Amino acid sequence: MFLKILDSIKSNLTQQNSEPTDQKGLALAILFVQLAKIDNDFSTEEHQLIIKILQDRYSIDKTEATKMIQEAETVEQETSDTVQITKEIKGIIPYEERLEIIRDLWQIIMVDQERSNEENNFMRLIVKLLGVSDKLNAQIRMDVIKSNRDNTNSDGKNS
Numbered sequence: 011m012f013l014k015i016l017d018s019i020k021s022n023l024t025q026q027n028s029e030p031t032d033q034k035g036l037a038l039a040i041l042f043v044q045l046a047k048i049d050n051d052f053s054t055e056e057h058q059l060i061i062k063i064l065q066d067r068y069s070i071d072k073t074e075a076t077k078m079i080q081e082a083e084t085v086e087q088e089t090s091d092t093v094q095i096t097k098e099i100k101g102i103i104p105y106e107e108r109l110e111i112i113r114d115l116w117q118i119i120m121v122d123q124e125r126s127n128e129e130n131n132f133m134r135l136i137v138k139l140l141g142v143s144d145k146l147n148a149q150i151r152m153d154v155i156k157s158n159r160d161n162t163n164s165d166g167k168n169s
Contacts, residue, residue, distance in 0.1 A: 039082035049126040096139035108140045116154040
């Protein structure tokens with residue numbers, strides 16, 4: 011199963027004459043898409059946030075980010091082996107950057123201000139597989155929730 015994922019990622023990269031950053035981006039996009047679909051509701055807000063995260067992280071334009079998400083969705087449909095995808099991420103992304111990935115994942119979850127049981131369970135698995143402590147994950151989650159709450163209040167939505 012892992013070889014199928016890795017081959018798919020590598021063949022996409024070879025066909026596009028892509029750089030190693032693209033490999034990281036596609037692996038992350040697959041993980042982001044899995045998370046967004048875990049509750050059977052890949053919302054427009056989640057899709058737009060994933061585009062923004064990919065744009066910011068990899069300095070790409072919206073078209074490139076959208077294409078990366080489409081590729082991720084194709085790979086994700088072929089296999090949903092989260093363990094192997096996170097193993098690939100862990101192998102190519104340093105620990106400090108993985109903490110930012112955890113933050114990104116929590117932002118995707120909280121974009122709609124709600125957490126489902128499926129999302130919580132998925133995050134427990136991802137955090138463990140990426141080698142991040144439960145304590146640090148909880149701190150990141152609370153920071154994201156607080157930031158979302160502060161942004162919502164400053165926007166006047168819930169004042």
